[in-house]
Amino acid sequence: VPAKPRPRPFEVQSHQPVRLGMIDPRPRTAELPAIGYVRWSASLDYGSVFLLDAANDAQRGASDPSRRPFLVHIDGEFARFSPQLEYGLSDSLAPGLELAIFHTSGGVLDSFLDNYHELFGFPNAGRELFAANEFRQEIRAQNGDDGEMVWQAAPGTHLGNATLWLEHALSRAHREGESFRYFDLSWRAGVKLPTGSAHGGMN
Numbered sequence: 001v002p003a004k005p006r007p008r009p010f011e012v013q014s015h016q017p018v019r020l021g022m023i024d025p026r027p028r029t030a031e032l033p034a035i036g037y038v039r040w041s042a043s044l045d046y047g048s049v050f051l052l053d054a055a056n057d058a059q060r061g062a063s064d065p066s067r068r069p070f071l072v073h074i075d076g077e078f079a080r081f082s083p084q085l086e087y088g089l090s091d092s093l094a095p096g097l098e099l100a101i102f103h104t105s106g107g108v109l110d111s112f113l114d115n116y117h118e119l120f121g122f123p124n125a126g127r128e129l130f131a132a133n134e135f136r137q138e139i140r141a142q143n144g145d146d147g148e149m150v151w152q153a154a155p156g157t158h159l160g161n162a163t164l165w166l167e168h169a170l171s172r173a174h175r176e177g178e179s180f181r182y183f184d185l186s187w188r189a190g191v192k193l194p195t196g197s198a199h200g201g202m203n
Helices: 110-120
Strands: 038-055 070-087 093-098 101-105 136-140 149-152 156-159 162-171 174-176 179-181 185-193
Touching: none
Parallel strands: none
Antiparallel strands: 038 070, 070 093, 070 101, 070 136, 093 162, 101 156, 136 149, 162 185, 174 179
């Protein structure tokens, strides 16, 4: 029979779009599930992202005229639903699988965020120059909307890359009376599986 579960850390996922497709370290419990038991969990994160970044010739190397400036523009809201399963294979090994399902849209938070920035005098990063609650995730080969489109993602619901991992316990806490002795310490190695949607920008 597995021991009574102990409190686990609150997992937080970065919504920076470049990092959404990476194995992003998050606070996790080092306690492995009991042998023969499956531990499951799910998280739902929601965030608003605005990024407008133009790289000029000086940043990319003015000595090479073939390296044109480009514009990265990301404006939208990202929801990420992540179910996870982990199986107690032995006293010290536990394989696991995490799926990622994304929903991207123009959202509803732009007006709230504009007012919030204005109230406290925070810079708005140019958000006010674009229509509110519209989705844009693209890279152009030069500054401005007339530049050649290099990459563009579409809003909607998309499957992201799955993560497969194996966790190995180096130390396991155990109960003696009303207290625990020692502590849980483990390490984890994982790989991303190419299940993401390139059309949605989540691969």
